[in-house]
Amino acid sequence: MADKITIRINGNAIKATRGANLLKVLQENGCDIPTLCAHRDLSPGGTCRMCLVELESSGVRSLVTSCNCTVDADVDVFTESEPVIRNRKRLAEMYLGRFPNVPVIRELAARCGVASSRFSSPVTDPNPRACILCGRCVRACKEFVIERILDFAGKGINRHVAMPFNEMDEHCVGCSSCAYVCPTGAIRIVDDLNQPVNPQLIRDHGMKVNAEMATLDKMQNRMREVGTANIVEVMDKYELLPVMNYRFGSHPDTPKIDSKVLKSRYFTQEMADGCWRGCSMACAKAVDNYTLRTGPYKGQKVCVDGPEYETSGGGANMGCFDPDFIVEYNFYCDTYGIDTISFATTMGFVMEAFEAGQITEHHTGGLKLNFGAVDDALEVLHQMARGEGFGVDVGQGIRWLKEKWVREYGADRQFLQDIGMECKGLEVSEYLPKESLAQQAGYGLAIKGPQHDEAWLIFMDMVNNQIPTFEDKAEALYYFPLFRTWFGLMGLCKIIWNDVVPANNKFEKEAAKIPDHVNNYFKYWEGMTGIPLNEESMLLQSARVYNLQRVMSVLLGYGTREYDRMPYRGMGPVTPPEYEWRKDYFDKQLRDILGVDPEGKSTEEKIRILRAHREDQYEKVTDVVYRRRGWTKNGVPKLSRLKELGIDLPEIVAIVRDRQDD
Amino acid sequence: MNQPNSSTAETNQEICRPRDFRGELLICSGSGCTANAADEIRNELARLLTEHNLSNTYRIGMTGCHGFCAAGPIMIVQPEGIFYRKLTIKVLDRIVREHLIEGKPVESLLFKDTVGTIPKREDIPFFSRQVLISQRNKGLIDPESIDSYIGRDGYLAFTRTLRNRQPEEVIQSIIDSGLRGRGGGGFPTGLKWRACRDAVVSSGLSPIVVCNADHGMMQLESDPHSVIEGMLIGAFAVGASEGVIYLRNTYHLARKRLEIALAQAAEKGFLGTRIAQSAMSFTIRIHRGAGAFIGGESSSVVASISGSIPEPQARTIRNAVKGVHGRPTVVNNVETWATVPVIMHKGADWFAAIGTGIRKGEPLSGSSGTKVFSLIGDIAYPGQIEIPLGTSLGDVIARFGGGVPKQIPLKAVQIGGPTGGYIPASRLDLKLDFDSLKAAGTILGSGELIVLSEKKCIADSLKNTIEFLADESCGQCTPCREGLNIARSILRRITEGNATADDLDGLRELGLTMRETSMCQFGVTAANPILTALDSFLPELRAHIDQKRCPARVCKSLIRYEINAERCTGCTMCARACPVSVISGERKKPHRIDSTRCIRCGTCFEVCKFDAVEVK
Numbered sequence A: 001m002a003d004k005i006t007i008r009i010n011g012n013a014i015k016a017t018r019g020a021n022l023l024k025v026l027q028e029n030g031c032d033i034p035t036l037c038a039h040r041d042l043s044p045g046g047t048c049r050m051c052l053v054e055l056e057s058s059g060v061r062s063l064v065t066s067c068n069c070t071v072d073a074d075v076d077v078f079t080e081s082e083p084v085i086r087n088r089k090r091l092a093e094m095y096l097g098r099f100p101n102v103p104v105i106r107e108l109a110a111r112c113g114v115a116s117s118r119f120s121s122p123v124t125d126p127n128p129r130a131c132i133l134c135g136r137c138v139r140a141c142k143e144f145v146i147e148r149i150l151d152f153a154g155k156g157i158n159r160h161v162a163m164p165f166n167e168m169d170e171h172c173v174g175c176s177s178c179a180y181v182c183p184t185g186a187i188r189i190v191d192d193l194n195q196p197v198n199p200q201l202i203r204d205h206g207m208k209v210n211a212e213m214a215t216l217d218k219m220q221n222r223m224r225e226v227g228t229a230n231i232v233e234v235m236d237k238y239e240l241l242p243v244m245n246y247r248f249g250s251h252p253d254t255p256k257i258d259s260k261v262l263k264s265r266y267f268t269q270e271m272a273d274g275c276w277r278g279c280s281m282a283c284a285k286a287v288d289n290y291t292l293r294t295g296p297y298k299g300q301k302v303c304v305d306g307p308e309y310e311t312s313g314g315g316a317n318m319g320c321f322d323p324d325f326i327v328e329y330n331f332y333c334d335t336y337g338i339d340t341i342s343f344a345t346t347m348g349f350v351m352e353a354f355e356a357g358q359i360t361e362h363h364t365g366g367l368k369l370n371f372g373a374v375d376d377a378l379e380v381l382h383q384m385a386r387g388e389g390f391g392v393d394v395g396q397g398i399r400w401l402k403e404k405w406v407r408e409y410g411a412d413r414q415f416l417q418d419i420g421m422e423c424k425g426l427e428v429s430e431y432l433p434k435e436s437l438a439q440q441a442g443y444g445l446a447i448k449g450p451q452h453d454e455a456w457l458i459f460m461d462m463v464n465n466q467i468p469t470f471e472d473k474a475e476a477l478y479y480f481p482l483f484r485t486w487f488g489l490m491g492l493c494k495i496i497w498n499d500v501v502p503a504n505n506k507f508e509k510e511a512a513k514i515p516d517h518v519n520n521y522f523k524y525w526e527g528m529t530g531i532p533l534n535e536e537s538m539l540l541q542s543a544r545v546y547n548l549q550r551v552m553s554v555l556l557g558y559g560t561r562e563y564d565r566m567p568y569r570g571m572g573p574v575t576p577p578e579y580e581w582r583k584d585y586f587d588k589q590l591r592d593i594l595g596v597d598p599e600g601k602s603t604e605e606k607i608r609i610l611r612a613h614r615e616d617q618y619e620k621v622t623d624v625v626y627r628r629r630g631w632t633k634n635g636v637p638k639l640s641r642l643k644e645l646g647i648d649l650p651e652i653v654a655i656v657r658d659r660q661d662d
Numbered sequence B: 001m002n003q004p005n006s007s008t009a010e011t012n013q014e015i016c017r018p019r020d021f022r023g024e025l026l027i028c029s030g031s032g033c034t035a036n037a038a039d040e041i042r043n044e045l046a047r048l049l050t051e052h053n054l055s056n057t058y059r060i061g062m063t064g065c066h067g068f069c070a071a072g073p074i075m076i077v078q079p080e081g082i083f084y085r086k087l088t089i090k091v092l093d094r095i096v097r098e099h100l101i102e103g104k105p106v107e108s109l110l111f112k113d114t115v116g117t118i119p120k121r122e123d124i125p126f127f128s129r130q131v132l133i134s135q136r137n138k139g140l141i142d143p144e145s146i147d148s149y150i151g152r153d154g155y156l157a158f159t160r161t162l163r164n165r166q167p168e169e170v171i172q173s174i175i176d177s178g179l180r181g182r183g184g185g186g187f188p189t190g191l192k193w194r195a196c197r198d199a200v201v202s203s204g205l206s207p208i209v210v211c212n213a214d215h216g217m218m219q220l221e222s223d224p225h226s227v228i229e230g231m232l233i234g235a236f237a238v239g240a241s242e243g244v245i246y247l248r249n250t251y252h253l254a255r256k257r258l259e260i261a262l263a264q265a266a267e268k269g270f271l272g273t274r275i276a277q278s279a280m281s282f283t284i285r286i287h288r289g290a291g292a293f294i295g296g297e298s299s300s301v302v303a304s305i306s307g308s309i310p311e312p313q314a315r316t317i318r319n320a321v322k323g324v325h326g327r328p329t330v331v332n333n334v335e336t337w338a339t340v341p342v343i344m345h346k347g348a349d350w351f352a353a354i355g356t357g358i359r360k361g362e363p364l365s366g367s368s369g370t371k372v373f374s375l376i377g378d379i380a381y382p383g384q385i386e387i388p389l390g391t392s393l394g395d396v397i398a399r400f401g402g403g404v405p406k407q408i409p410l411k412a413v414q415i416g417g418p419t420g421g422y423i424p425a426s427r428l429d430l431k432l433d434f435d436s437l438k439a440a441g442t443i444l445g446s447g448e449l450i451v452l453s454e455k456k457c458i459a460d461s462l463k464n465t466i467e468f469l470a471d472e473s474c475g476q477c478t479p480c481r482e483g484l485n486i487a488r489s490i491l492r493r494i495t496e497g498n499a500t501a502d503d504l505d506g507l508r509e510l511g512l513t514m515r516e517t518s519m520c521q522f523g524v525t526a527a528n529p530i531l532t533a534l535d536s537f538l539p540e541l542r543a544h545i546d547q548k549r550c551p552a553r554v555c556k557s558l559i560r561y562e563i564n565a566e567r568c569t570g571c572t573m574c575a576r577a578c579p580v581s582v583i584s585g586e587r588k589k590p591h592r593i594d595s596t597r598c599i600r601c602g603t604c605f606e607v608c609k610f611d612a613v614e615v616k
């Protein structure tokens, strides 16, 4: 609850929030305060001194700069008192004496009632685009793109903005943040490497993103600070963290691997990131000077790129709530060229199968692969890389393991099918989709397999309840994969689309789409090509590629309905402990949705009833999505759809022509 | 020992002296004396002792600066405390023969004043009138020997504090003592520590204690352990395990001595973990600072230690709450730290009784204890002195400084360093304490007293001060950056005779806006010299404008050199010395200066033995 206090502005009492910025409070209350170094997207500079006001507290009056002053006590503020006016005038006169032709200075002087200056000096600069030393560019470089390429050099009157050693710094990525915030036009961007049609349009919309990153991320996600690592605790809170092969959604040990631990003990802070230098989000974190415990580089200090959420979540999926383990498997996966998600999900499956007795130490070569077995899990990883022992098998992935274990070890086919979290041969990524039908379909119907790059709808569906009906879900599963495919093709990152969102996004009609950010992307396209873009034309562009991808999938033998089904572990409880874990929740579903009284029924029986219902739901949503996408009931793009998209080329038609039965 | 004024007597006697030597020869190795060849003196003396077979009878020791550099190189012969001044290599032989062998101090090398010869340091008024608290060991111990410091009760205050006192009690003692920061700001030290301790409790972050050694070279050169001990007590009070000394990069000797002192303190277990078998851990590292004037401002210090440019920070949160890397940080001055152990040793009341004391219930006013002042400029004995706060300006100039040399009248004293105001000679009654100085439009600042005789011009002096300040301003904020630059142009015009009456109004307005709106104390106090000069020396400034005349005959553009034909003997001295050869005249006949080509360097004026060159 915000703490309200009363302050008086020029005698009028108003309510303000304790800790609020004084300049903002004054402006909101209609005061005209001259400023130069302040900028709405930057931290206060406090150096031009133009925003002076007088404060009176317990009888003592003092002049303060309002831009870097917080209101935290009942005070009297005077914005037009004699000392304020007098000093403002003199400051304006000093500025005018030095920069007589700069428009913002002339406006400022006029606003302060100064027509001419007595204070010219040998350094008076007649340039109308002179740098007035406000420091906004320096702060923009630091705050927008986390760089310090621009800074001040020289003391006193020789102070000036410079790059190190007054040379063009090769680390400058040309983001143009500095020029964007400069009030005088002193900084001009001269180089547009890719010859865009309208660079200004791109910059204007790029700057909006930079400003949002600098001002909103710290309130919304803290991704600049901890990258994606804080998703661990968020997922745990909403029971969505995959724990021990997706059996559960949270765990008491999660705090051992959350972002607080990573931030305080591991991440190297306050450095630009390796992903893309100049990125104003800079979510890629690194752990410096980590001493490896195992493997070929044991004992050496290394720099680890990560861990990101997926890697930490993978730790939970293996039951390994050990941050050292997570950093170590992160390092070796990177070093060996193995995807952390596939490794973690496969190991989760192996561990569950091991604990369920489907495989034994006899099969694992003596490794005890219970959940949480950090050392043995790392050993599997090293074996995989060395091409030795059990690691060779695990390296083939879940789909292959299931076949082998059923065929050679006599394992239970249905059980392995239910718990082996893969689809189309790809391991599922680290989110628990059990309670979100849209996410199940998001995974299952994704053309490339169950990654969340095409559709991540868990929050929209489950937490925010924005897509309640089948039609809503189908619409989301139509739009989002297309939009995501489109910006992926453009080489644009998703973080600046939907991680940090505009402050007023919640008032948008289709808030889930983040319309303002989608519009940014359209403007980047337009700035590059000169061709305006809207949702319709974007969807058309994307649908061509998307349907082509589906046709390729058909050609490769995975593009039909049977391959779009998820293992049941991804849809509901397979084993009694999973049901028991959220018994009240599942019981309630039986009662409310199915009208079944859970009383007196065994857990197995309840699981069966729930499963029948959920599998049915999944089939239904699949039907609706296929229809919306213009595909047959078997998930094959219809000829009419290909024609509509203008991709009914003979070679393509030949692939799907015989599968048009609907 | 409760009478503050007799403290020198005590300090002079109990010098730490290894028993097996008959005496010690303590050579000053402060920067001033080292520059004057103290090292060579030491080597020669060692040679002579060997030659005369005295190496096992007298030990040579090196001490820090006595603050009396005008008399250097200095040597004290213990145990008698004989004070030799202005030594040269040549005279050492006499000292060894006459004093060390025959037992008769060499009269001609001793200190003399109007009254007569004074053989012992403790009897020289310059020393006997001082009250040495922070500088209790100056010139008396070997700064490179921890034993020497311990021999004079060093680390006793700390070990007792650690054993017998609670952190809260320590803070309360410092508050009760009335100690205010010696770095210039004058903020009550105890309140700063309390704010830090409170911030530690509320934030859970571990605090840092910092010694601001952007100035204070002499203290560190003569007695580095005094600062380390103070920091230990401060660390104990706020619960810090990390200390940083922000040292001006050019202080090479101080750094060397500090490094030695830190290593010795660690070896003796005063630094490190489990200090004196307690749970306390504390380490100190040296952070070298660029050494700009503005780098000494406390938020610059914190910025520098945190890895940024040493510039004042536009922040409203105090260092004590959020300082180095966002952690609660106590920044104190060298002298403040060196004073702390004595307060803990002798008690808050003892300290509060010195100086003008503290005013109950008003922690932000009052000036207890002593302060180190340095006397420079037109003064007979330039040097550093430590005296009770509240001593009058006149006393300091006359009794410690020996007045202006050559009977020239005093014009003004600029108090507190370059950002201090000009106090006119009519205000010799002014008390040197925080509040009186503030009321007089100046600051205690670094404790620098720049003495100006009547031969100095205020316009010229002010111009030079503002030239310096304009270059030293960091340039972040408008009033200080632009104001000083404009003031500099105005002052150049005044001293060149090109100013108008409006310029003085402009100057005053600039000064007021700098004072009222600057971001840091540099800009605020940079107005002091301007405003005090306008207040006290307006006629002199006016003369430069209205009559194009420099009353002190200093401003080159406003003076002419002429040769008085009656006095000139035609010796040709001036003509030969003139760097631009504009003096003509035959031998034994009066000379003439071509004033159109004269560059007014004043060489002729200096070299003429017959006072024939006159300034008009």
Ligand SMILES: Cc1cc2nc3c(=O)[nH]c(=O)nc-3n(C[C@H](O)[C@H](O)[C@H](O)COP(=O)(O)O)c2cc1C
Binding pocket: B180, B181, B182, B183, B184, B185, B186, B187, B189, B212, B213, B214, B215, B293, B294, B295, B296, B297, B298, B299, B331, B332, B333, B334, B336, B337, B520, B521, B522
């Ligand atoms: C321009 C400027 C220069 C300063 N230089 C120094 C300095 O060299 N040494 C110092 O201790 N304090 C200096 N100070 C004062 C510090 O800001 C700060 O008040 C002090 O270090 C705090 O210690 P104290 O409370 O013990 O005095 C300076 C202040 C200003 C405004």
Ligand code: SF4
Binding pocket: A130, A131, A132, A133, A134, A135, A136, A137, A138, A161, A178, A181, A182, A183, A184, A185, A186, A187
């Ligand atoms: S270049 Fe522009 S933004 Fe940067 S300091 Fe100068 S005026 Fe301000």
Ligand code: SF4
Binding pocket: B294, B312, B472, B473, B474, B475, B476, B477, B478, B480, B481, B518, B519, B520, B521, B522, B523, B524
């Ligand atoms: S007052 Fe001067 S030194 Fe201080 S911040 Fe402003 S420009 Fe820098």
Ligand code: FES
Binding pocket: A034, A035, A036, A037, A038, A045, A046, A047, A048, A049, A050, A051, A052, A065, A066, A067, A068
């Ligand atoms: S706007 Fe506040 S100091 Fe510049």
